[in-house]
Amino acid sequence: MGAYDAFPVKGYSLNSTLFSVSDCQSIIKKAVVERMKSKYGISWFDETGPIHQIQFSIMKDKVSLLLDTTGAGLHKRGYRPQANAAPIKETLAAALCDLARLRPYHTLYDPMCGSGTILIEGAMMVHNIAPGVNRYFSAERWDVIDDRVWTEERNRARDLVNYDTDFIAYGSDIDEDALEIAKINAKRAGVERKIKFEKADIRNFEPKSEKGTVICNPPYGERLLDIAEAQKLYKVMGEKFIKKHGWAYYVISPSEEFEKEFGRKADKRRKLYNGMIKCQLFMYFK
Secondary structure (H helix, E strand, O other), X not given: OOOOOEOOEEEEEEOOOOOOHHHHHHHHHHHHHHHHHHHHOOOOOOOOOOEOEEEEEEEOOEEEEEEEOOOOOOOOOOOOOOOOOOOOOHHHHHHHHHHOOOOOOOEEEEOOXXXXXXXXXXXXXXXXXXXXXXXXXXXXXXXXXXHHHHHHHHHHHHHOOOOOOOOEEEEEEOOHHHHHHHHHHHHHHOOHHHEEEEXXXXXXXOOOOOOEEEEEOOOOOOOOOOHHHHHHHHHHHHHHOOOOOOEEEEEEEOOOOHHHXXXXXXXXXXXXXXXXXXXXXXXXXX
16 A cells, blocks of 8 residues: 555454454554554555555454455446436346346347346346446556556457347336436446337337247335235236247246236246345246
C-alpha cells in the first residue's frame, strides 16, 4: 500500500476469545498504521488514495487477513446500474441458465422478464462473454498491478466472444419501465442484438418458434404479489406452458404448492435460494 492509500478494516469473529468486532478493527488498524509508519517515516495518513479494503475473519481463534481486490460483489457484472423491484441476482440467473443446459442453438423465453437478467445472463453464457469483463475492480487502482495487465486480460476475454450462433431470446413483461431498463442492460452487456423485448401479459404468451426453453422467476408472495395472486399466476403458467416435444420450462418459486397450482409434477426439482428466500427450481423437460 502507498503512503496515501485508504485502508479501512471490516470483518467478523465467531467462537473466539477476541469477540468484539469493533475492538478487532481497532487492533488491526493500529497494527497496519504502525507498520506503515516504519515503512514511510511519517506519523499521519490521509487515506485519500485508492482503497485497499482489509478484511479479517476470526474463527475459533484462528485469524485470516485479506485484501479485497474486487470491491462490489462478484455477482455484480457491471451491466445493471438499474433494476426493477425485487430483481434476481445475476449469479442465480446464470445458475438457472446452466441448470437448463442452455446452448447456442436454443431459443430462450422469459415471459416475466423484469429488467432482463435471466435473458442477459443466458445470452452472455452461450456467446462466451466473461461475466466480469465490463465491470470495475478495486485493484485496478492499485499501483502494485500494472494497468496493462487489466487491458490485456480484458482483450483476451473479448477475443473469446462468439456471436456467430442461432441463439435468440424473447422477453416480455407488463411493466414498460422494467422493459426499458432491460433494453439498456442488454445493450450494456453487449447482447442487445440477441434479445427482443415486448410489452405483453403472460396470459397472452405465444411462442415464436417451434422449439424453445422458458426460464422465469415469477413474482410471488414474499416479493411482489400476495399468495392468492401468485397461485392464480401459476395456474395461468400451467395453461400456457404446454407439454410439447422440443419445449422445456424452468420456473423458480418458493411455493410448496407450485406443482398443484401449475397442474403437473415437475420432472425434476432443485433446491435454491433467491436471496434469503428458500426456493425450488421446477424443471419440466420430458
